[in-house]
Amino acid sequence: MQSIVTKSVISKDGTVIGCRQFGSGPGLIICHGGGRISQNYEKLATALSGNFTVYIPDRRGRGLAGLPVKTTTCKKRWKI
Numbered sequence: 001m002q003s004i005v006t007k008s009v010i011s012k013d014g015t016v017i018g019c020r021q022f023g024s025g026p027g028l029i030i031c032h033g034g035g036r037i038s039q040n041y042e043k044l045a046t047a048l049s050g051n052f053t054v055y056i057p058d059r060r061g062r063g064l065a066g067l068p069v070k071t072t073t074c075k076k077r078w079k080i
Contacts, residue, residue: 004042006064018064019057023049030056037063 005021020038022045030041038056045054058065 008064015060016064016066017057017060018066019055020045020064022046022054022056023052025050025052028052028054030054032056032059032062034059039063 003022006018007021008016008018011017018038020042022042028048030038030045032038032041038058041056045056048054061067
């Protein structure tokens with residue numbers, strides 16, 4: 001079974017951003033849509049992990065990420 005590494009970083013505004021990491025090789029980032037979490041993409045990440053290091057960060061307020069700080073919708077679009 002593929003090992004999954006979970007990581008987190010603290011964004012500039014203090015929000016915890018969580019991420020799942022699979023495999024090894026050149027980096028590949030999968031960004032999920034608004035109603036999903038990184039866990040929904042584990043099968044895809046596992047399939048790609050033989051050739052890539054796959055990262056799936058969670059959007060603010062989803063999955064492994066903390067609740068977002070107050071911000072405008074426009075700004076949220078550009079933040080993971």
